[in-house]
Amino acid sequence: MTHTHPELSAPGPLATGALRVIPLGGLGDVGRNMTAFEYGGRILLVDCGVLFPEDHHPGVDLILPDFEPIRDRLDAVEALVLTHGHEDHIGATPYLLRERGDIPLVGSHLTLSLVRPKLREHRLKETVHHVVREGDAITFGPFELEFVAVNHSIPDALAVAIHTPAGTVLHTGDFKMDQLPLDRRITDLNTFARLGDDGVDLFMTDSTNAEVPGFTTSEQEITPVLDRVFSRSKQRIIVACFASHIHRVQQILDTAVAHGRKVAYVGRSMVRNMGIAQDLGYLTVPPGVMVDAKELAKLPPEKQVLISTGSQGEPLSALSRIAQRNHHFVHIEEGDTVVLASSLIPGNENAVYRVINGLSRWGADVVHKGNALVHVSGHASAGELLYCYNIVKPKNVMPIHGEIRHMRANADLARRTGVENVVVAEDGVVVDLVDGVAKIVGKVDCGYVFVDGSSVGDLTESLLKDRRVLGEEGFVSVIVVVDSVTGKVASGPTIQARGLAEDDARFNDIRQPIIDAIDAAVAEGVRDSYQLQQIVRRVVGRWVNKALQRRPMIIPVVIES
Structure with a gap:
């Protein structure tokens, strides 16, 4: 059975003895990985990474996970576990610590060493760091953590087994099963198997290469x-x-x-x-x-x-x-x-x-990779994922880390090995583990948080849309001065355009239609400047669309004199 989530409402209270899992980033795109685990009113965070902007994010420097679902409960956070040192898993850590500066950080020696300069750049005091390695165990509140060596494209990567009274979660982080790694540190399949024998209630697995057959090249x-x-x-x-x-x-x-x-x-x-x-x-x-x-x-x-x-x-x-x-x-x-x-x-x-x-x-x-073998992936391909499902034998599977197509491919692999309960979630989708069964119980608002210069979270999708329009279609500003007594056009229209035509004289043809439209509106009793601005916007928009086949941003200004 695969759970999906076409329309979901906010989740109800967490049942006594249940474990709640809330992905805050990384499920639906390759980056900004972050997951919150809640049990008994306490929260454990795993990873806190960034996503780098694409062409349709003009002016954006970084994209963060959305902390909003846990913002008013940051005092309940026991620790932040960092599985490895890549930016898409550690890059947003300083932004989280801006909101609560004493959250303990847990990770390998290299991982935490890569985080420290980021904290200094943000002028943050160093919080408590718990350096762990494979085989270590550490407890934070109701969360007993056990760390497992995994092979990845950066040294010192770790999977984490989270033992709670509600059951055991095995979170792989990013991993692969290179049998001849350069540092001779292989993914610890013995521990994966031992955890499987003890019982893994929820297996959260890296999906990035789930569509790739076979095993990742060494x-x-x-x-x-x-x-x-x-x-x-x-x-x-x-x-x-x-x-x-x-x-x-x-x-x-x-x-x-x-x-x-x-x-x-x-x-x-x-x-x-x-x-x-x-x-x-x-x-x-x-x-x-x-x-x-x-x-x-x-x-x-x-x-x-x-x-x-x-x-x-x-x-x-x-x-x-x-x-x-x-x-x-x-x-x-x-x-x-x-x-x-x-x-x-x-x-x-x-x-x-x-x-x-x-x-x-x-x-x-x-x-480059298209014409020579100069790079191999750091992620497990389908053959490796199948191998892991067979040795872990999880009761429930929740694919993580990837686009929707990757996670669905991963879910299909899990089902093929006999896993009956597979939960395909996205960011903000809430999954509860109750009596050994993982199920979707609702959804919280969870979107992109944009870093734009020194501004964090102020840039909205609406503003980004305006930037895209400006970049792709240009803009036209129209200034008209009307007589406050007669309502007639006293000056203008003054038209300036950018990204549409080399010469503003191209817009001479639209000046008289603007004046005629304002005169007609005033004759019908329209005197409100906002309404007149909308009339100007429509006239200019129709003309530009017809004459130039463009849909620019139009900024009309009507001033009374």
Whole structure:
């Protein structure tokens, strides 16, 4: 049985002895992952990440989970568990701590080390940090937590088993089952099986790769591909990857040493994160390989390797500036090789291809996942998910982390292994675990929270729509002065347009129809300036639509003199 939720009302009170699960982000898109668990009036949070804006979010810097459903109950939060150090799982943590600064943070050594600089940037006092590793157990209120090693595209990732009087939840975080990981830390299937034997009442599983058949390719398969790229390149090599992909950076460093090249980091987040990883022992930097980026530029091109941010085409990233030839010291030359060692996050395709085209325009050889095995996913494919369902044998399954199509594909996998109760939820959909059965009981308002400069949550969908109209269709402002006694047009209309025509004289044809429409309205007794403005809006809108086939934002102003 699969539960869905076409129309839902607000949930009722939580029944005694029941566990409530409220996804606040990450169910329906790839990012801003966050889930609240409630038992006995106490709350446990798992992950608190960001989503990066797409083209239809003009002016937006970040998108946060919606804290509103728990905002008036933040004093009941026992802790925030962070499963791993990717931005889509930790990036919104400072924004949550702005609202209650003493929420304990729980995570692995690397994960919490990546959070600390964010708290300093936001000028937040460091809250209590509980550093945990696989095999550890810790209790917060009614939540007994047990941590399990999982393999992902960043070291130190953890799944968490949440034991409560209502039952046990196993939350995978992001994971895969690479049997030959670079750090030799594999997903602990023994513990998954042991938890399954003890009884997992709700299995919350990563859905990102549920549509991909088989098993995810091992990270080790990339090493020989990088070696071939380095062997054939006669000039500078630039490798762009996520600023948190320590495994990939390790492979690049090792390959650079093998080919007698020096390496420099480009991008503030890359420099910071790799410094943290090296200090903690997660990244081994061979002696003599690293140099400052400006010093690297003095070496012959065939001795240079740059490791850069910007693999997703982010407009302000180092790679985007390089592609546009406005980076202050890195300039693409004919014959350079650029490697995009990352996957395409859904929604970023156009931005990435713009960067690829920009680099190609200057003569670079661009190597990416579409033409070489330079990246493998950090998420379990369908074969791995089936394997996990068979060893965990959960009573209930709730797919998480992915778009709707990913979660539905994951739900189908669970059903095929014999799981009878599968709950496909979205953000804000409330799921209660009662007497061993998970079911949807309602929905709370839970939307996108936009960060726009220093503003958090002030930007609404309506304002975004206005921005999209301005960006796509342009705007027209019309100023008319009318005589307060006669109602006749005393001055104007003055028309200004942006994004529609090179010359405002194009709008001369509409001036007299505006005057005629105002005269006709006044003759019928209309004198209210707001009503006259709406008349102007309609006249201009019809004309622009007919003459220019556009629907711009129209701003009419009627002033009495």
